[in-house]
Amino acid sequence: MECAAEGHSTDANPEPDNTPHPPTSPSSAVHRALQLIQSGDPDCQLQAAREIRRLTKTSQRCRRQLSQAVKPLVSMLSPDSPDSHEAALLALLNLAVKDEKNKNSIVEAGALEPIISFLKSQDLNIQEYATASLLTLSASSVNKPIISASGAIPLLVKILGHGSPQAKADAAMALSNLSTHPDNLQIILETKPIPSIVNLLKTCKKSSKTAEKCSALIESLVGFDESRIALTSVEGGVLAVVEVLENGSLQSREHAVGALLTMCQSDRCKYREPILKEGVIPGLLELTVQGTPKSQSKAQLLLQLLRDSPYARSELQPDTLENIVCNIISQIDGEDQSGKAKKMLAEMVQVSMEQSLRHLQQRALVCTPADLPIASCTSEVPSK
Secondary structure, three states: OOOOOOOOOOOOOOOOOOOOOOOOOHHHHHHHHHHHHOOOOHHHHHHHHHHHHHHOOOOHHHHHHOHHHHHHHHHOOOOOOHHHHHHHHHHHHHHHOOOHHHHHHHHHOOOHHHHHHHOOOOOHHHHHHHHHHHHHHOOOOOHHHHHHHOOHHHHHHHHHHHOOHHHHHHHHHHHHHHHOOHHHHHHHHHOOOHHHHHHHHHHOOOOOHHHHHHHHHHHHHOOOHHHHHHHHHOOOHHHHHHHHHHHOOHHHHHHHHHHHHHHHHHOHHHHHHHHHOOOOHHHHHHHHHHOOHHHHHHHHHHHHHHOOOOOOOOOOOOOOHHHHHHHHHHHHOOOOHHHHHHHHHHHHHHHHHHHHHHHHHHHHOOOOHHHOOOOOOOOOOOOO
16 A cells, blocks of 8 residues: 555545645644544654654654554554564654653553563564663653563563673663662562673773763662672672772762772671772872762762771871771782872862862853753663
8 A cells, every 4th residue: 555645645546746846744744643643644753763763863843743553552562463573663762852752652552562572582683672661661660660560671681691782881871760660679689690791891881871870770779688799799899889989980980989988888807808809099089079069078988998997096187088098008008008099189189179170260251041051961771
């Protein structure tokens, strides 16, 4: 069946028309796509799904206007129409991006069962698109417990260990989204995800969104003893967290220092040495002056726990950062500990002073509201 555009002739031999026509407007394209997707004809629906994917790739307005397409697109995910799965998945994915109503409508329309089944697909593209779809759908607080109850978490952890590079990254971010719901964290814990998270953290760029979500997951999971044991048991596990603390984004570093602090607070005698031996001190010192307010506070607390004695010093030996660092370094090597500590602190102070000066200079500039950058934090996959 030929899917004719609205207003176009369907005669077998139409008269040639050489008159130039303006391009189809977005509103007429949306109307046509809705007609085709609701036609019930498989070929027309396939064409509509591809058009909906295109229209919703960058347009929030089109996502709203095409919300009626959700149910017929979900019906295209049935096992009876395998040829339409990819187009329908991608269309639904784009409809869900940054649109809370569409996210919830997609789940309400019954999309989770086929999407979760696609996580087990031998077709790596379908598996990738299904993982990306769950990442986006899991950004909705309403969907988090529903996705978990549908059995997605063990399959996401399996993809985290054995999927394609993109699927692994999306699975980690989806799990991070799901972990913010209290009941889901225990389910994630039962899948023993730490080795797979660490392996992904080792290979990804430490300043990436993937590293941030992996670090957030680790920070949440090390609140449980089995995850702390798993992290120290995996080769390079603690080191991977330390590398994020040194080279990650501001948010990643906050999660990394939070994870290490949680470990040390849970059992200082057990975790002090594994953390110290990975060379964490320079990164912690840097965080005390360069990190977010939370990072600075956590870094100082961790430095105190990493020193030789967990108890406060006397008034003659005030509990200053310099004394703490001297004490830590004395446990690492015995040569000129005080000099090393002073040098490290002096470098940090210099960096802090330079940053403060730059900040004052920037504040002195006249800056209108239109000039201010808009911060954005994505917790879902970009449009495809």
